[in-house]
Amino acid sequence: MIEIQNVSKAFNGRQVLDGISGKFEPGNCSLIIGGSGTGKSVLLKCIIGLFKPEAGNVLYAGRDFWEGNADVKRDIRREMGVLFQGGALFDSKNVLENVKFPLDMLTDQSEKEKIERAEFCLQRVGLENAAKRMPSEISGGMKKRVGIARAIVMNPKYLFCDEPNSGLDPLTSVKIDELIQEITDEYKITTVVITHDMNSVLGIGEYIMFLHKGHKLWEGSNQNILDTDVPELQEFLYANQLIRRMKNH
Numbered sequence: 001m002i003e004i005q006n007v008s009k010a011f012n013g014r015q016v017l018d019g020i021s022g023k024f025e026p027g028n029c030s031l032i033i034g035g036s037g038t039g040k041s042v043l044l045k046c047i048i049g050l051f052k053p054e055a056g057n058v059l060y061a062g063r064d065f066w067e068g069n070a071d072v073k074r075d076i077r078r079e080m081g082v083l084f085q086g087g088a089l090f091d092s093k094n095v096l097e098n099v100k101f102p103l104d105m106l107t108d109q110s111e112k113e114k115i116e117r118a119e120f121c122l123q124r125v126g127l128e129n130a131a132k133r134m135p136s137e138i139s140g141g142m143k144k145r146v147g148i149a150r151a152i153v154m155n156p157k158y159l160f161c162d163e164p165n166s167g168l169d170p171l172t173s174v175k176i177d178e179l180i181q182e183i184t185d186e187y188k189i190t191t192v193v194i195t196h197d198m199n200s201v202l203g204i205g206e207y208i209m210f211l212h213k214g215h216k217l218w219e220g221s222n223q224n225i226l227d228t229d230v231p232e233l234q235e236f237l238y239a240n241q242l243i244r245r246m247k248n249h
């Protein structure tokens, strides 16, 4: 489990996150949602150790990331997989080499072991036939799958996905969401997804945290989000035509 407690962050005196708390459970897809510029990416960066919060704690199975020494930070980092926006693949490496990269960097496994593990992960995301292709030769949805394969290659306990659906058509988006959900269930990963995709919210949001101007205004699940009486969340949800119609029927 990841627990965040009163996380606050400011840039040049401007408060961007104000006392955010929440719990992300293993085997669940937890979502951080909210409009543009509300602090979702900054919060994710505070959680994965890229920004140090001014105040608050980020606990990984009880281990405090920011209070921990270099060994604690390294151990926690090794347990994380991150799917960056756009996939962040290396253009000069083929698909298999991209997936294998964390193993090259962080393990002393033999080449054979690394290739087998990378092939297994590619198979898991349905790309076993694309191993030799270059990133420029595959579609946006396939790039995300490669990014997911790379994020799980180290067998992470924690998986972070920054807008996994950006730039994808609705059908491909749903498939990527399903894949993230399946992998989360299968390996009991604690998964945290940043999104403003309404299909994801209703589809995979087992725990949802809604941010608005750096504050957490609501938390709950896809089962009760449409019943919210928080005006800012209503406005966020009902900007989507389909959700508006669902509510009215």
Ligand SMILES: Nc1ncnc2c1ncn2[C@@H]1O[C@H](COP(=O)(O)OP(=O)(O)OP(=O)(O)O)[C@@H](O)[C@H]1O
Binding pocket: 011, 016, 034, 035, 036, 037, 038, 039, 040, 041, 042, 043
């Ligand atoms: N490195 C930084 N330096 C200064 N300000 C920053 C920095 N990173 C983010 N901010 C500011 O923090 C606020 C929150 O940004 P953030 O990227 O978290 O928004 P977001 O909710 O992820 O939005 P979007 O959905 O558009 O990606 C914004 O006002 C942004 O300008």
